[in-house]
Amino acid sequence: MNTGARRDTIAAIATPPGSGGIGVVRVSGPEALHLLQQVFQPRRAVPAFVSHHLYYGHIRAQNGSLLDEVLAVYMQAPHSYTCEDVVELQCHAAPVVLQELLARLATLGARPAEPGEFTKRAFLAGRIDLSQAEALIDLLTARTAAGAELAAAQLHGALAAAIGGIRQSLIELLAHIEVAIDFPDEDAELVDRKEAARRLRAEVLAPVQALIADAGYARLYREGARLVIAGLPNAGKSSLLNALLREERALVTAVPGTTRDSIEEGMNLGGIPVQVIDTAGIRPAAACSDAVEVLGVERARQMLLSADALLLLIDAEAGLTPALRALYAELADRAQILLVLNKRDLLQAAEERHLCAAAAAMAPGRPLVSISAKNGEGLQELQDALLALIAPAADSFGRSARLAPNRRHQAVLMRVEAACTQCLAALEAGAPVDLLSVDMQSILETIGEISGETSPDEVLDAVFSRFCIGK
Known part of the structure; x- marks a missing residue:
């Protein structure tokens, strides 16, 4: 972008594309007021536009026909976002109306704005610094x-x-x-x-x-984190995804290997945007039902490598099988792993304590939470543990820094x-x-x-x- 050419007048649609209630066309530069006088007809004649006053009127197309009824505001320099003369025309958000207005402004001498050019002009004028522009x-x-x-x-x-x-x-x-x-x-x-x-x-x-x-x-807080739910087939990964999202996002059946591909959904975890990924149950290729499941397992392993944190789901009904121990050994060098014992509703209290102790012995030092994805038991404790795993000081950062x-x-x-x-x-x-x-x-x-x-x-x-x- 040419930082030297700042005295021309620019125009652009300032609202997102698509139909809606309001669409705004913004103009900035020395000719902004002149352009307003050319395209806008106030309902009542005014001797001069007063800065920061809102005016009701109409705009017309290039052929002179009525285009839309609008509200217009003129902001006199330096009391504007760019510190230049700025005009904003608030139209109905019909794409054809906004584009027609932009085309008319172009014929009158307004150059189409480049990406971020209004904010760049604010920066060059000293109204904001670069860190504020990034904010x-x-x-x-x-x-x-x-x-x-x-x-x-x-x-x-x-x-x-x-x-x-x-x-x-x-x-x-x-x-x-x-x-x-x-x-x-x-x-x-x-x-x-x-x-x-x-x-x-x-x-x-x-x-x-x-x-x-x-x-x-x-x-x-800005970019979020990727959380992968991993485990053996039928451990309840899809049920847990649904429970975390509070909606039936993933298909749940009693048939092992139902999830063939990864499912990604976003959730808000203590103010941090987290992408939760449900993967295919990991088991040897020989045990997979078909080639599609083999591909799903391979993709699950790839997802494990790209995750910021892993949630290893343990099926309380099956216990710590050799396959589960082998899967943990495969993942053990990863720093961010949370062990989750699922289906606690199927265990007696003594059985749950015994299984939790065995899991802690298998993975010493790892955080462990016991839940029932089916009935929601332990989900709050799980979310607290996940937040502590992903961002140990997130709470103090979010409140004070x-x-x-x-x-x-x-x-x-x-x-x-x-x-x-x-x-x-x-x-x-x-x-x-x-x-x-x-x-x-x-x-x-x-x-x-x-x-x-x-x-x-x-x-x-x-x-x-x-x-x-x-x-």
Whole structure:
């Protein structure tokens, strides 16, 4: 995207495609008001459009025929999303009407907007920083209320404020170093290296490391996790999927091998979007009923490799069979495994305790939950255990951190962490102040990539290309 050509006027449909109640066409740029006057006829004549007032009227097609009745609003610069003159025309969401209006605006000189161009103009005008622009993408694509809440906090500047505090500390440290460069004979007096190292650790390195730690949990709320239900045939995997989803999504029968292919559905687990995958029961190819089941078992094994967490279902009726022990041995090197004893309703209390103890001995240290997918016993305990397995600190993160660094931020922060460590070593080794200045300038420039202050154009283009047109 060309960042230099900002004085032209752009237009786009700002609402999702398809029919609906309201469809919005957005215009931004120096000719926005002129275009409004050309395409919109207010019901009552007005001497001039007042900024941020809503007007009722009509728009006409290129041939002069009545196209739609609309509401129009003019937002005068700089009091708009892009800090330019902006016009929004609220039509009925008929695709043909919106496209006809967009075509008429094009004939009058409005260029079709590129993906994310309205938000990019807001960024270039200084209305938002790059992390806030990315937060808008996260808000638009959030799959849970918790994910939307984190995105909204970042959109309102939570991450920007944290980064701003770190930058301010760096600027103050750098100022002391720069003074020492100007007065080399007084270096030892002007630079307290121990105090500088303490501040660099406490005010820069520690907050950066905390943000890096938060990034892992933020990614869960933003991108979610893949949970695979694995087990032998007829262990109750499909029943458990239905119970977790609270709907009859998978076919359940008493015939082993009913599930031939994986079934994927989404669920909200403590605010984390989780893709739950029911797989074919795993057994040797020779025991499969036909070639289709063989393929289903092979796909199940592939799903196990791509999962963030595994739920190994144990059939309480069958117990810890050699086949189940062999399956666990195959999966034992995976870090995230939850053992689930299913069909507890078929056991006496003593039998359940004995079987749970045997399962714990087979898989020492693994979390274990006993449930009945059929009648819902133990499902809440199962969900609590799943959340603890997928995100041990998710509850405290979701309630307090509110910063939500993304993958790009995490990569930048890790570079900042490495540069801080290098600068600390230089401070403690008595490196010359001019080299310390270079190190701190490098840290400042690197951390500025999060807000976009020092980001190269290709990074900006990559971020804004993720938006749809009209945003």
